[in-house]
Amino acid sequence: MLKDITLGQFFPGKSVIHRLDPRVKLTLVTLFVTALFTARGPLTYALVFIWLAYAVIASRLSLRVFFRGLRPLVFILVFTAILNALYTQGEILFSWWIIKITREGLIMAAYMLARILMLVTGTFLLTYTTSPIMLTDALERVLKPLKKIKVPVHELAMMMTIALRFIPTLIEETQKIMSAQQARGADFESPNLMKRVKAMIPLLVPLFVSAFQRAEDLAVAMECRCYNGGVGRTRMRVLRMGFIDYAALTAAIALCAAVFILR
Amino acid sequence: MFLQVKNLTHIYGAGTPFERKALDGVDFSVGPGEMRGIIGHTGSGKSTLIQHLNGLLKPHGGSVLLDGKDIWSGGIREVRFKVGLVFQYPEYQLFEETVAADVAFGPKNMGLSGAELENRVDEALAFVGLDRSVKEKSPFDLSGGQKRRAAIAGVIAMRPRILILDEPTAGLDPHGRDALLDRIKSYHRELGGTVILVTHSMDELARTVDSVTVLSNARVLTEGTPREVFGQAELLARHGLAVPGVTAVFHRLAALGAGVDPSVLTVDEAVDQLIVNS
Numbered sequence: 001m002l003k004d005i006t007l008g009q010f011f012p013g014k015s016v017i018h019r020l021d022p023r024v025k026l027t028l029v030t031l032f033v034t035a036l037f038t039a040r041g042p043l044t045y046a047l048v049f050i051w052l053a054y055a056v057i058a059s060r061l062s063l064r065v066f067f068r069g070l071r072p073l074v075f076i077l078v079f080t081a082i083l084n085a086l087y088t089q090g091e092i093l094f095s096w097w098i099i100k101i102t103r104e105g106l107i108m109a110a111y112m113l114a115r116i117l118m119l120v121t122g123t124f125l126l127t128y129t130t131s132p133i134m135l136t137d138a139l140e141r142v143l144k145p146l147k148k149i150k151v152p153v154h155e156l157a158m159m160m161t162i163a164l165r166f167i168p169t170l171i172e173e174t175q176k177i178m179s180a181q182q183a184r185g186a187d188f189e190s191p192n193l194m195k196r197v198k199a200m201i202p203l204l205v206p207l208f209v210s211a212f213q214r215a216e217d218l219a220v221a222m223e224c225r226c227y228n229g230g231v232g233r234t235r236m237r238v239l240r241m242g243f244i245d246y247a248a249l250t251a252a253i254a255l256c257a258a259v260f261i262l263r
Numbered sequence: 264m265f266l267q268v269k270n271l272t273h274i275y276g277a278g279t280p281f282e283r284k285a286l287d288g289v290d291f292s293v294g295p296g297e298m299r300g301i302i303g304h305t306g307s308g309k310s311t312l313i314q315h316l317n318g319l320l321k322p323h324g325g326s327v328l329l330d331g332k333d334i335w336s337g338g339i340r341e342v343r344f345k346v347g348l349v350f351q352y353p354e355y356q357l358f359e360e361t362v363a364a365d366v367a368f369g370p371k372n373m374g375l376s377g378a379e380l381e382n383r384v385d386e387a388l389a390f391v392g393l394d395r396s397v398k399e400k401s402p403f404d405l406s407g408g409q410k411r412r413a414a415i416a417g418v419i420a421m422r423p424r425i426l427i428l429d430e431p432t433a434g435l436d437p438h439g440r441d442a443l444l445d446r447i448k449s450y451h452r453e454l455g456g457t458v459i460l461v462t463h464s465m466d467e468l469a470r471t472v473d474s475v476t477v478l479s480n481a482r483v484l485t486e487g488t489p490r491e492v493f494g495q496a497e498l499l500a501r502h503g504l505a506v507p508g509v510t511a512v513f514h515r516l517a518a519l520g521a522g523v524d525p526s527v528l529t530v531d532e533a534v535d536q537l538i539v540n541s
Contacts, residue, residue: 179314179350180350180355181368182319182343183317183347183348183349184356184369184372184417184421185340185344185373186368187372201358202356202358206356206357206358209403210355
């Protein structure tokens with residue numbers, strides 16, 4: 001049950017998309033989303049679609065992976081499509097009781113559906129091909145200018161890195177404590193809701209105690225290695241832009257501009 | 264209570280690229296009142312095996328029988344009260360406000376209350392050698408060794424017919440380790456229940472248990488009394504396991520022609536043998 005939790009799932013690989021500089025990838029996604037939201041009409045939509053399709057193919061990830069990610073969104077997608085189909089005024093194609101479906105409504109629904117699907121797939125592509133650590137690194141770099149207005153960018157990135165690092169550890173810990181309490185007869189599967197809530201106490205108390213203990217240990221370990229925040233810190237993985245990074249960036253800017261002009 | 268494991272197989276991550284067989288056709292049985300040791304490397308399947316014995320894990324193949332009855336044929340919670348399992352580092356499962364309340368968690372889940380519950384708690388604390396004065400203390404205020412004992416008492420208080428301990432002495436100092444092993448031994452002697460002890464330490468096994476099961480690569484490698492098992496020093500070495508320290512020393516002495524019997528298992532035995540020899 002707990003093993004099914006995936007956050008920012010990453011599929012390691014060696015494709016062009018995997019090798020892109022994470023900062024560039026962040027920028028590309030931002031450009032892509034901008035283009036997607038300015039697109040209007042079949043031509044620009046087709047342009048954005050080709051852009052995305054190329055990136056997905058270049059990532060060499062199986063399409064099944066994307067479908068699996070989209071599955072939880074089916075409800076929202078259907079809901080959006082229906083709302084758009086019903087509430088857009090225009091030439092009525094079909095009507096029954098208070099329900100009126102218009103031609104414009106159907107077209108709107110189709111565009112909306114395409115937009116959400118492409119938006120989600122595009123952002124999935126980022127997390128699927130970039131390790132969480134790389135991603136936080138890139139975020140730190142991209143957000144660096146905010147330091148000027150006293151946003152603790154480094155600290156935020158560090159917190160994110162640590163949080164990501166400890167998700168699997170905490171899941172494992174939860175599983176262990178659950179088993180231990182089940183061995184003493186704790187019932188986590190009782191059909192009675194009150195009982196199930198009460199059964200969480202023997203799980204949550206030890207979990208919090210050990211999480212605080214871990215935090216303390218980690219803080220000591222970091223201080224032992226003279227960690228004092230981001231000032232003067234060098235990095236183990238220095239991000240360097242290469243030819244493909246510049247090429248990708250140029251292509252993306254060109255595509256974005258094309259969408260702006262052609263809309 | 265007779266515990267039998269037949270052809271047990273367990274696969275982690277079945278159907279994914281990370282698929283790994285943790286148990287592969289394991290046969291294993293423990294008779295009533297026996298004190299059994301299980302050894303093996305990290306990843307040999309020890310922990311997976313013992314989690315099957317009280318139904319925390321469900322077999323992917325084979326079966327676990329308690330007195331001849333499949334444990335999955337009835338209520339699994341009843342099985343967990345009969346087969347008590349103490350996990351590694353059990354102090355991490357303490358959660359109540361007082362030690363007494365924490366020890367009472369298991370018996371309470373069994374539906375006990377009042378004087379009977381009180382009795383169980385006192386008895387369990389006595390078995391692990393904790394003073395009654397700690398009863399009203401917070402478990403988080405105890406020392407490391409005391410926490411460990413309180414957590415073990417929490418399982419003993421259910422009066423399981425079979426008590427399984429996964430590395431109960433891990434992380435304790437030598438004194439705490441010896442004291443705890445003595446407690447487990449006297450618990451076994453006085454109650455006559457079955458005890459299964461999982462450990463890395465050969466020395467611990469040699470002086471505690473009646474019989475040993477050696478796991479290696481998800482299978483049972485060998486089984487027998489400590490003397491039989493540790494007599495197979497070569498087989499153990501091939502699988503990266505050692506014999507007790509003093510046994511290894513006597514093997515070397517025998518090889519050097521010192522005229523000693525290398526089948527000793529404990530320091531006491533070794534001392535006796537040397538004194539008789541000289």
